[in-house]
Amino acid sequence: MMRDLLLGLRLAVGGGRMSGAALLRLAMTAFGIALAVAVLLPAASVGHLMDAKSDREAAIKADTTPRPGVSPLSTYEWYASSGTDLIEVTAVAATGPGSPVPPGIGRLPAPGEMVVSPALAEKLNSPEGGSVRARLPGKVVGEIAKAGVGDAGDLAAYAGASPAEIAAEGERANTVYAFGEPSGGFTLPLTMLIMVAPIAAVLLLPLLIFVTTASRMGAAQRERRLAALRLVGVDARQIKRIAAAESLVGAVLGLVVGGALFYGLRPLIADVHPFGIRVFAEDFVPSWPLALVIALLVPGLAIGSALFGLRRTIVEPLGVVRQGKPVRRRMWWRWTLAGIGAVFLLGTLLFDPGSSNESGAVALAIGSVFLLVGVAALLPWAVERIVRGLRGGPPSWQFAVRRLQLDSGTASRVVSGLVVVLAGTILIQVMIGSITTQQRPHTVPAGMAAAPVRVVTDTAHEAEVRKRLSGVDGLTAPHAIKHVQLGSDGKAGQGDYALIGDCAALAIQANLGACTDGQVFYLPEKQSKRGPARADAPPSGTVRLLGDDPSGKTGYAKDGPQWTIPAGIRVVPGDQSASAYGGGTVLITPGALGGIAVPQGSVDVLLGGTGDAKAISDRVAAAVSQLAWHAEVRSSDPFADFTDRDQRMVDNFRSVLLTAALFVLAVAAMSLLMLSIEQISERRRPLAALSAAGVPLGVLARGSLWQTAIPVVVGVVLAVAAGLGLTAPILRLANLPMVVDGGVLAGLAGAAVLAVLLVTALTLPLLRQVTRLDALRAE
Numbered sequence: 001m002m003r004d005l006l007l008g009l010r011l012a013v014g015g016g017r018m019s020g021a022a023l024l025r026l027a028m029t030a031f032g033i034a035l036a037v038a039v040l041l042p043a044a045s046v047g048h049l050m051d052a053k054s055d056r057e058a059a060i061k062a063d064t065t066p067r068p069g070v071s072p073l074s075t076y077e078w079y080a081s082s083g084t085d086l087i088e089v090t091a092v093a094a095t096g097p098g099s100p101v102p103p104g105i106g107r108l109p110a111p112g113e114m115v116v117s118p119a120l121a122e123k124l125n126s127p128e129g130g131s132v133r134a135r136l137p138g139k140v141v142g143e144i145a146k147a148g149v150g151d152a153g154d155l156a157a158y159a160g161a162s163p164a165e166i167a168a169e170g171e172r173a174n175t176v177y178a179f180g181e182p183s184g185g186f187t188l189p190l191t192m193l194i195m196v197a198p199i200a201a202v203l204l205l206p207l208l209i210f211v212t213t214a215s216r217m218g219a220a221q222r223e224r225r226l227a228a229l230r231l232v233g234v235d236a237r238q239i240k241r242i243a244a245a246e247s248l249v250g251a252v253l254g255l256v257v258g259g260a261l262f263y264g265l266r267p268l269i270a271d272v273h274p275f276g277i278r279v280f281a282e283d284f285v286p287s288w289p290l291a292l293v294i295a296l297l298v299p300g301l302a303i304g305s306a307l308f309g310l311r312r313t314i315v316e317p318l319g320v321v322r323q324g325k326p327v328r329r330r331m332w333w334r335w336t337l338a339g340i341g342a343v344f345l346l347g348t349l350l351f352d353p354g355s356s357n358e359s360g361a362v363a364l365a366i367g368s369v370f371l372l373v374g375v376a377a378l379l380p381w382a383v384e385r386i387v388r389g390l391r392g393g394p395p396s397w398q399f400a401v402r403r404l405q406l407d408s409g410t411a412s413r414v415v416s417g418l419v420v421v422l423a424g425t426i427l428i429q430v431m432i433g434s435i436t437t438q439q440r441p442h443t444v445p446a447g448m449a450a451a452p453v454r455v456v457t458d459t460a461h462e463a464e465v466r467k468r469l470s471g472v473d474g475l476t477a478p479h480a481i482k483h484v485q486l487g488s489d490g491k492a493g494q495g496d497y498a499l500i501g502d503c504a505a506l507a508i509q510a511n512l513g514a515c516t517d518g519q520v521f522y523l524p525e526k527q528s529k530r531g532p533a534r535a536d537a538p539p540s541g542t543v544r545l546l547g548d549d550p551s552g553k554t555g556y557a558k559d560g561p562q563w564t565i566p567a568g569i570r571v572v573p574g575d576q577s578a579s580a581y582g583g584g585t586v587l588i589t590p591g592a593l594g595g596i597a598v599p600q601g602s603v604d605v606l607l608g609g610t611g612d613a614k615a616i617s618d619r620v621a622a623a624v625s626q627l628a629w630h631a632e633v634r635s636s637d638p639f640a641d642f643t644d645r646d647q648r649m650v651d652n653f654r655s656v657l658l659t660a661a662l663f664v665l666a667v668a669a670m671s672l673l674m675l676s677i678e679q680i681s682e683r684r685r686p687l688a689a690l691s692a693a694g695v696p697l698g699v700l701a702r703g704s705l706w707q708t709a710i711p712v713v714v715g716v717v718l719a720v721a722a723g724l725g726l727t728a729p730i731l732r733l734a735n736l737p738m739v740v741d742g743g744v745l746a747g748l749a750g751a752a753v754l755a756v757l758l759v760t761a762l763t764l765p766l767l768r769q770v771t772r773l774d775a776l777r778a779e
Contacts, residue, residue, distance in 0.1 A: 004234075004241040011225060011246055026250055032674060033254025033298060034261055036211045036667075040298075041262040044290035045283075052283045057150040058183035059103050062176040071096025072175040073108075074166040078629035080135045083128075083614075087120060088154070089136070091161040091628060100178050102158060104148015109160035114138040117149045117156040119278055131614065134621040137628040146280060153278030159628065211251075211298055212305040244303045251302035255295060334377040341371030345729045353735040364733065368427075368726050375722040376420050380412035382718065383711050396699045400706035412711050418668040419715040419722070422748055426723025427730070430740055452613030453620050454634050455605040458548070461630040462603045468623045468631075474610040475620070479505035483602040485546040485556045486539060486586060496539050498586040500598055506587045508606055511576040518591035520569045523577045524584070538569045539586065547599025560599045566592055662751060669755035672708055676763045680704070684770035691771035701767060705760040709753075716752050720745060 062075065072095055080087040094108055101108055105115045114136060116124065121143050123132050138159050149156060166173045226239050234242070266281050286294075344367030351359070387404040455478075457465045462480065469478060481501040499506065503515035510523055522538035542564045546556040565586075572587075609616045617633055624631035680687065687700060724740070731738050 001241060004238045004245065007229075007242055007245070011242065026253070028674075029250035030253040030257055032670070033211055033251055033302070034258035035670075037255055037258025037294065037298060038261040038265070040294050041259065041286050041291070042284055044286040044294060047287050047290070048285045049279065049283045052280070053150050055183045056103075056147060059180045060148055060150070061179065061181045062174060063178040063181065064174055064176055065178075066175075067177040069098075070177045071099045072177050073099040073101075074161075074163050075174045075176055076161070076166045076169050076172065076629065077174075078632065080632065081634045082123075082132045082135050085123075085132075085155055087132070087135070088156045089159055089629070090157070091159050091166055093161045093163040093166050095163050095175075100176060102148060102179055104145040105142065105158060109138070109141060109158055111160045111162055112138050113141045113160045115142040115144055115158045116140055117144045117154050118146075119149075119153045120155045120157055123155070131618050131621075134618050134625060135633060137625050151278065152280045161628070211301045240307055243306045247302040247306035248299055251299040255298055331381050334374060334381055336374075337370055337377055338374030341367045341369070341374055343367070344370065345726070348729045348733055351733060353732050364730055367729075371722060371726060372420050372423055375423060375718050376416040379416045379419055379711070379715055379718060383412045383714050386714060387710065394699075394702075395695070396702035397706055399700070399703035400710065403703075403707050404710060412715075415668065415672075415711045415715040418665060418712075418752070419719045421665075422716065422719035422752070423722040423726065425748060426720060426745065427726045430724070430727040430731075430738065452608055452635070453606070453617050455607075455620060455624060456632040456634060457603050457605060457627075457630055459598075459600045459603055461627060462605065464627065465605055465624055465631050468627070469605070469607065469620065472609075472619050472623045475616070476608045478605045478607040479508070481505045481509070481604045481606065482598050483604070484560075484599060486543040487546045487556070487560070488541070488543045496543075496584050496586055498545070498588055500588045500590065500593070503589060505606055506589065509577070509585075509587060510572045512570075512572060512587070515589070516591075517589045519589050520566050520592045521587040522569050522571050522585070523587065524571060538565075538571055540565050540567075540569075545596070545599055547601035556601075557599065561596050563593060563596055665748075665751055665755055669759055672712075672755070673759045673762055676704060676708060676759055677766060680763060680766050680770055685776065687767070687771050688773065688776050692773055692776065697768060697771060700771065701760065701764055704763060704767065705756065708759055709756045712752050712756050716749050720749075 066072075074093045074095055076091045078089055078091075080089050090102075092102070092108055093111075099108070109115050116136075120132075121140070123129060124140065136157060136159070144156065144158070146152075226234075226243060229242065230239065266284050268281075344363045347363050347367070383404065387401050390401045392398070393401070455465055455469075459482070466478060469475060479502060481499050484498045484500060486496040486498050499509060503512070503517065506512060506521065507515065510521065512521055524538075542562055544560045545563055546558075546560045548556065569586075577585075607616075607620070609619070613635075617635075621633040624633065690700065691697065728738060
């Protein structure tokens with residue numbers, strides 16, 4: 001046995017006078033396997049990546065449990081808004097010499113100083129750094145180490161403050177006695193695992209198919225060498241061991257090169273930032289169980305593919321004989337898989353639309369897996385049935401059809417991985433499009449006033465904000481809006497929200513038309529796409545004006561001055577409101593309060609000025625930045641900011657998905673290329689004989705094109721049908737309309753067609769070489 005294995009190893013790298021060709025085949029096999037391994041290893045590193053993130057997040061978790069003899073650290077957290085980015089800022093102040101220090105920083109920043117995360121430091125050094133710096137209260141004196149951030153892309157900062165300033169926030173401030181808690185690692189809930197596992201399997205399936213295709217490179221030449229060995233007395237069992245050893249060389253070499261490629265390119269991950277996602281490159285460490293699986297799976301696939309290729313091949317001393325009778329594929333188990341998936345998906349009809357039943361999610365996951373696998377299994381059978389009935393046509397078409405009639409399984413197996421991925425891509429794309437259409441695009445009604453900048457402060461700091469803004473050139477006069485809650489012992493006015501401001505300020509909230517001091521307006525709920533708006537009646541009677549809770553325990557105080565709502569309250573149509581969500585808002589002009597003092601609470605200072613909104617926002621932020629969380633500069637429309645952030649997340653996810661689909665398509669195209677090269681090399685003599693008989697090269701090239709295109713076209717049709725069939729029950733349970741993005745479907749289909757054309761173009765030089773007349777020579 002060892003002699004057989006050593007002979008196989010020698011043949012893989014040697015081969016007598018054809019050693020150059022043998023080394024070329026070995027290099028191509030190793031390259032294909034190395035490429036797949038270089039992708040499988042990052043996939044095997046996701047678990048360690050998430051565990052490392054969970055460990056760091058647990059290490060920076062604040063522990064507020066009192067500890068004897070420890071002077072606590074006073075902290076207060078808020079978010080600074082910069083465009084669509086939110087920066088988490090934590091004000092820190094030591095209450096004694098032994099106060100704990102957050103992980104990742106050497107010392108606590110003094111008042112007026114800041115320590116920022118690596119991602120925030122990079123933003124500050126970027127062209128937009130001036131705008132970001134204007135929103136941060138202090139001078140940057142250091143950078144948080146990796147141990148102090150959860151993600152590489154976290155925008156975070158620690159800002160120094162005085163203990164008295166933080167203590168003034170009452171219950172909203174925290175007292176931290178230590179940092180860190182036990183980390184339980186990263187675990188997925190069962191339902192999420194059920195949903196993620198099929199997606200991961202779908203994306204990795206084409207890579208495994210690619211490994212088997214790469215390991216089959218040079219199979220025709222290998223079989224001729226095996227026939228020669230049979231001539232010198234090697235038996236059939238030894239032939240299999242020698243073939244397995246030949247395949248093992250390329251697989252092991254591909255494993256080594258793929259591992260080196262992974263570790264060599266890993267440092268670049270931190271600099272590439274794909275789709276705006278930042279990660280620590282050193283966190284990409286494959287878990288040893290998965291690395292062991294890859295180390296065993298790749299050689300196992302290579303050896304299994306080589307032996308599987310010999311199942312219908314008889315290697316005799318005088319040559320290689322293939323069993324030419326086509327074997328008809330059994331269809332019952334293929335339809336059974338698809339049928340089980342369809343049954344589970346139809347079972348979701350038992351659940352009401354919009355319900356969040358866990359059983360429905362499990363049924364969707366199981367049905368999706370079985371249907372995707374069933375569609376992949378149906379593709380070879382479908383291609384076989386389609387080409388069986390094809391007759392006539394141009395010579396190139398007849399060549400392709402006849403070849404597929406003899407052997408359609410190899411190409412179909414390569415394309416089946418592509419079918420699964422395209423179906424999953426279509427599924428997620430349609431879901432994203434459906435969810436996006438449900439998001440209400442925020443539009444400002446015609447006739448409304450505009451204020452590009454909003455400074456969020458409170459009653460105690462309003463005067464200081466106005467004073468600092470008075471020194472900024474090019475700003476309009478500020479208008480203030482005070483926030484209160486309307487509370488009552490009865491039902492009248494219970495839970496309604498109120499904004500108090502002059503007509504100019506309230507005109508920024510809704511299109512009020514004619515407005516005079518002393519009027520009260522009511523904004524009901526907006527019309528919803530899922531149904532009619534509630535018929536909200538404006539509040540009436542006597543209510544209480546509730547401001548902020550002084551202790552900071554709850555959002556609003558429990559008591560406040562009484563106010564009787566005037567009888568002439570005007571209802572403003574929902575489509576004339578600037579608010580993107582909900583309703584039940586009362587707009588009150590100061591004259592309608594009759595001299596009642598407005599309780600202490602949150603205040604929005606709205607103002608405009610010369611220049612664009614970003615320039616105005618930067619000037620305002622620079623003026624009030626030293627007030628820290630007491631003066632947060634935001635857009636005048638917070639809902640538009642939320643919508644922009646949500647849209648950016650959706651766009652990033654769509655980019656990741658499309659890139660993954662295109663990458664898998666590229667892997668499938670490489671598999672098709674290797675398959676085409678192998679088939680042309682194997683049929684070099686028949687092709688040369690056809691060329692010698694007068695068949696033009698263009699006819700043979702078009703035959704190669706149709707031979708690849710037919711399985712791909714059938715696969716794309718099945719993928720579209722499966723993707724749309726999977727989407728319908730999912731959207732029904734989510735109570736979302738089905739919105740099909742025709743551009744995405746056309747793009748994916750066009751990419752598949754382009755891959756076929758590219759594969760055919762790349763095989764033309766080899767086809768031209770094998771059709772030369774000297775290819776008919778025999779030794």
